[in-house]
């Protein structure tokens with residue numbers, strides 16, 4: 001049985017999990033304009049944008065003979081909970097025969113969850129399954145750590161830009177060859193040494209520009225859909241950190257006892273703006289904005305897919321948040337019409353504004369001092 005999954009962020013992690021369990025894995029292709037066009041063509045017009053891109057990805061994978069897609073359901077009151085079923089229905093109507101495993105958090109139905117695990121487990125022993133999960137989880141944590149390092153120091157890459165990007169691709173290839181948890185420690189050490197070789201230094205605190213990215217999970221994590229926003233910001237000299245990495249999502253949904261503390265902290269920070277779970281990551285997005293401010297970030301970019309209701313609500317809080325926190329916040333809506341030049345111009349202006357603001361603030365401080 002050929003298995004595939006949606007393309008979102010660090011796809012090598014999902015691929016590795018299935019591969020180590022002995023499945024024949026078809027890696028989904030990175031979404032392109034063609035993927036988006038395919039998805040848009042066969043999706044309901046008012047479906048949210050990630051729904052359309054995922055449908056396009058599924059159609060491209062089906063051309064490679066995929067029999068089973070493994071994906072996750074949704075949390076709280078948003079449409080992600082219906083994604084899998086609706087995708088399946090549309091694909092059936094188009095004449096494709098394909099199965100789906102849609103993972104919801106285990107507490108929403110342990111029996112169903114257990115059956116799905118049994119399908120993916122194949123004939124591996126339980127100790128072997130635990131070993132694989134441990135390896136992949138460690139790999140995920142480690143890869144997120146390296147990615148954060150890259151999106152921080154790449155802001156200072158200058159002449160080393162191409163070399164560092166090439167090293168990042170080599171590092172990803174090294175991660176994709178991992179077989180055991182011991183390999184993770186070795187690959188991480190080699191990756192850090194590789195990055196260190198560029199001898200890039202962070203700017204002094206008063207010159208550092210740090211930008212946080214928050215919003216809906218798919219557009220925050222998937223560079224091919226958000227126009228490679230982290231790389232663009234780095235090229236303007238800004239360090240970048242996202243609100244969501246794959247490991248945070250896993251801690252939040254699969255191992256909630258690990259992610260509970262962080263989630264509670266963010267909900268607490270969102271108090272007074274959004275007090276309820278309104279679906280997706282909207283409430284956490286607001287908490288993250290406050291958290292980025294508390295951690296001394298200079299600005300936040302909020303990403304919202306077109307037709308995303310939860311993020312539409314968090315977007316309505318941005319003006320007040322920006323005023324209350326004295327923090328520049330830029331909100332971007334992402335859909336099939338998003339143009340690269342438009343994105344570049346807005347990001348360029350946003351970073352310039354933050355630099356100007358910081359320089360002005362420094363000048364005021366030196367005058368008053």
Ligand code: SF4
Nearest residue numbers: 048078079080280308
């Ligand atoms: S969070 Fe928004 S974009 Fe994501 S599934 Fe829910 S409504 Fe759609």
